[in-house]
Amino acid sequence: MKVSRNGSRQTIAALVEDRPGVLTRVASLFRRRGYNIESLAVGTTDEQGVSRMTIVVEGTSEVGDQVAKQLDKLIDVINAAVLDSTESIDRELALIKVMARPDQRREILDVVEIFRASVVDLSVSSLIIQITAANETIEALTDNLRPYGILEMVRTGAIALIRGEDTTQVVEFEDDELRRFHMESGRIPTGQLPHLSD
Amino acid sequence: MSKISGADIVLRCLQELGVDTLFGYPGGVVLPLYDRFPHYPDINHILVRHEQAAGHAADGYARASGKLGVALATSGPGATNLVTAITNAHMDSVPTLFITGNVTRSLLGKDGFQEADITGITMPTVKHNYLVMRPDDLAYAFKEAAYIATTGRPGAVHIDIPKDVFIEEAEFSWPETINVRGYNPPSTAEQDSIQQAVEIIDQSERPLIFAGHGIILSDAADDLRKFAEKSGTPVVNTLLGLGSIAPDHVLSYGMMGMHGSYWANHAASNADVIIGLGMRMDDRALGRFEDMNPTAKIIHVDIDPAEHQKNLETHVPIVGNVRDVLKQLTNAVQKATHPDWLSWIDDLRIGHRTSMSVPEGPELTAQYAISRIADYIGTESVLCTGVGQHQMWSAQFGAISRPRQFITSGGLGTMGFEVPAAMGAQAACPDRSVWTICGDGGFQMTFQEIGTMVDAKLPVRMAIMNNCYLGMVRQWQELFYDQNLVDVDISQPDFLKIAEAYGIKGIRVDNQEDVDAAIEEAEATEGPVLIDFRVVQQDNVWPMVPAGAALSETIESAEESAMS
Numbered sequence: 001m002k003v004s005r006n007g008s009r010q011t012i013a014a015l016v017e018d019r020p021g022v023l024t025r026v027a028s029l030f031r032r033r034g035y036n037i038e039s040l041a042v043g044t045t046d047e048q049g050v051s052r053m054t055i056v057v058e059g060t061s062e063v064g065d066q067v068a069k070q071l072d073k074l075i076d077v078i079n080a081a082v083l084d085s086t087e088s089i090d091r092e093l094a095l096i097k098v099m100a101r102p103d104q105r106r107e108i109l110d111v112v113e114i115f116r117a118s119v120v121d122l123s124v125s126s127l128i129i130q131i132t133a134a135n136e137t138i139e140a141l142t143d144n145l146r147p148y149g150i151l152e153m154v155r156t157g158a159i160a161l162i163r164g165e166d167t168t169q170v171v172e173f174e175d176d177e178l179r180r181f182h183m184e185s186g187r188i189p190t191g192q193l194p195h196l197s198d
Numbered sequence: 199m200s201k202i203s204g205a206d207i208v209l210r211c212l213q214e215l216g217v218d219t220l221f222g223y224p225g226g227v228v229l230p231l232y233d234r235f236p237h238y239p240d241i242n243h244i245l246v247r248h249e250q251a252a253g254h255a256a257d258g259y260a261r262a263s264g265k266l267g268v269a270l271a272t273s274g275p276g277a278t279n280l281v282t283a284i285t286n287a288h289m290d291s292v293p294t295l296f297i298t299g300n301v302t303r304s305l306l307g308k309d310g311f312q313e314a315d316i317t318g319i320t321m322p323t324v325k326h327n328y329l330v331m332r333p334d335d336l337a338y339a340f341k342e343a344a345y346i347a348t349t350g351r352p353g354a355v356h357i358d359i360p361k362d363v364f365i366e367e368a369e370f371s372w373p374e375t376i377n378v379r380g381y382n383p384p385s386t387a388e389q390d391s392i393q394q395a396v397e398i399i400d401q402s403e404r405p406l407i408f409a410g411h412g413i414i415l416s417d418a419a420d421d422l423r424k425f426a427e428k429s430g431t432p433v434v435n436t437l438l439g440l441g442s443i444a445p446d447h448v449l450s451y452g453m454m455g456m457h458g459s460y461w462a463n464h465a466a467s468n469a470d471v472i473i474g475l476g477m478r479m480d481d482r483a484l485g486r487f488e489d490m491n492p493t494a495k496i497i498h499v500d501i502d503p504a505e506h507q508k509n510l511e512t513h514v515p516i517v518g519n520v521r522d523v524l525k526q527l528t529n530a531v532q533k534a535t536h537p538d539w540l541s542w543i544d545d546l547r548i549g550h551r552t553s554m555s556v557p558e559g560p561e562l563t564a565q566y567a568i569s570r571i572a573d574y575i576g577t578e579s580v581l582c583t584g585v586g587q588h589q590m591w592s593a594q595f596g597a598i599s600r601p602r603q604f605i606t607s608g609g610l611g612t613m614g615f616e617v618p619a620a621m622g623a624q625a626a627c628p629d630r631s632v633w634t635i636c637g638d639g640g641f642q643m644t645f646q647e648i649g650t651m652v653d654a655k656l657p658v659r660m661a662i663m664n665n666c667y668l669g670m671v672r673q674w675q676e677l678f679y680d681q682n683l684v685d686v687d688i689s690q691p692d693f694l695k696i697a698e699a700y701g702i703k704g705i706r707v708d709n710q711e712d713v714d715a716a717i718e719e720a721e722a723t724e725g726p727v728l729i730d731f732r733v734v735q736q737d738n739v740w741p742m743v744p745a746g747a748a749l750s751e752t753i754e755s756a757e758e759s760a761m762s
Contacts, residue, residue: 028322195365
């Protein structure tokens with residue numbers, strides 16, 4: 001993944017309600033406003049009913065600010081903020097399948113060691129290398145492996161947290177009934193439904 | 199506690215919300231709901247002739263009254279017919295609730311009869327939407343939906359309910375409080391930003407207020423006047439801001455923008471401090487952003503932080519409800535007057551009066567008809583418009599003086615808005631005289647609602663500015679497409695025969711001399727009235743700031759346009 005055309009990207013952290021349709025709403029917003037998503041990672045947090053999205057978007061800091069504000073407008077987004085890259089820890093996991101003839105394997109393993117990555121699969125002619133690191137490090141590893149021939153690779157997309165004590169965490173609690181409504185809203189109920197048609 | 203059907207829960211929810219009027223059209227999946235209507239006589243359902251009209255009527259109702267406008271449609275085509283109206287209401291930040299039915303839950307997503315992924319379709323055009331899958335969730339959904347629609351920056355909210363959810367029973371329990379974590383509408387602004395703004399305003403020599411729809415939505419006209427008077431700041435309006443200050447107020451300088459006045463546009467280009475109040479810095483009002491006023495300090499008050507810095511570099515963005523912020527600003531700002539600045543704008547107004555005057559000459563023009571109507575009906579009436587030349591002339595000559603007097607489609611610019619929105623406004627304001635200025639093109643899009651007006655006894659006065667053209671489109675083809683007129687001369691039926699077909703009064707006016715009598719006759723009529731004003735066919739709206747031009751490049755006439 002190369003740096004974007006005008007040379008900048010923004011990382012946005014958003015806390016969202018964990019309910020059906022949230023991903024669509026966010027993706028739909030990006031499409032409507034014309035923002036280019038480089039990567040999107042989403043997962044649950046320690047707080048029930050709240051998920052965290054980390055979105056890397058192409059653009060200047062003005063674009064990043066607009067994106068965060070537009071996201072914040074969505075009812076399902078609890079809050080959204082641009083993460084300053086100098087004040088946050090960014091990590092991403094990548095799996096890279098590289099051609100590795102036995103006579104090249106030693107060199108490749110040296111590269112792997114230098115990058116503090118690891119080998120998770122080995123075959124007669126290939127290796128799968130796993131690395132967890134910041135974007136630039138993954139780019140550098142990929143550049144160094146490219147001469148050997150990259151068969152395929154997959155990346156999870158970046159996740160990030162602000163350094164220090166500050167958080168983007170939500171501390172608002174919801175009563176059980178309300179939380180159930182928010183989490184279940186739009187989900188097809190389980191079990192047999194009483195009416196099958198008109 | 200006993201259980202009641204989802205349909206009853208929906209109607210109980212509407213009662214709790216104080217909804218006494220809704221516009222709708224029945225269909226298969228909403229039959230269980232309609233079946234229960236007779237048991238709720240305090241909720242007046244108005245049957246329309248097309249769902250789009252139900253949506254526009256809810257919109258007009260909300261704009262005229264400030265209350266939540268509600269529309270109801272069935273699944274599939276009924277729901278998709280609402281989409282234009284939903285998008286229109288949301289673009290102009292009108293508090294509206296759209297309810298649609300959908301197929302039974304087990305059929306969802308399987309391309310059933312009259313099924314549409316309506317929540318997917320409306321997602322980008324509403325503030326929020328809900329697909330309610332259990333009758334137990336209906337009360338929460340309605341309470342939240344109304345809260346979201348009417349607070350913060352108002353907007354359209356959509357609730358989709360599968361048929362069997364109307365049928366299934368649950369206990370009805372109206373939630374005491376709501377808590378939406380992701381939604382916190384602001385009210386007063388941070389003291390810091392007020393301080394910054396006040397420092398700039400106190401030092402300004404040529405301040406100018408851009409007053410927009412937000413003033414009207416938050417009932418802040420009085421606060422606007424007080425702030426303008428204390429700080430000595432003249433006020434110009436966006437299209438939707440018309441009515442936020444009376445035109446005869448000494449600080450009021452009328453509409454700015456693409457068809458605003460020469461003096462308002464030049465004041466905007468020459469101010470040293472611009473205070474945007476409840477307006478979104480859009481291109482119709484501001485012209486080419488970079489050249490609107492590169493040196494002015496811009497203070498932008500808006501309840502929606504995403505509007506700050508969206509189009510224009512803002513020096514002091516202030517997030518808050520404009521009514522509360524105006525109180526804060528008025529308290530903190532110094533008393534000031536700027537007589538030199540005001541007389542500079544006054545001189546421009548005197549010198550450039552003609553470009554914004556009713557044309558002289560014997561022919562019947564739309565401008566003349568509209569100004570006579572405005573003069574006769576006064577400011578306690580409601581003036582609606584469609585979209586096009588007649589809309590711009592209504593803004594220019596409609597003498598809009600009070601908030602919620604002017605009902606017009608601004609952001610989306612929807613032709614066909616004129617008739618159903620007026621219907622909604624009349625339902626909201628039964629004691630006011632409601633007039634709607636119609637284009638002959640737009641009228642033909644939704645005039646079937648005359649049937650609704652007759653049945654529901656909504657005596658709207660429809661004044662068609664009949665020039666046999668899609669006037670605004672023709673104007674653009676004349677000015678920007680080398681006079682190449684394509685598909686803009688549109689025929690029309692005999693409008694009087696249409697009036698007759700619906701059993702309402704129709705009046706035809708061909709000459710200036712007959713205008714006053716026609717208006718008087720219409721006002722004296724008890725039921726809906728249609729007036730066919732056959733106006734000059736080829737006329738353009740001036741002044742004009744062509745798309746992509748700066749406000750300082752306002753063109754005042756055809757001759758000037760030919761030279762440039």
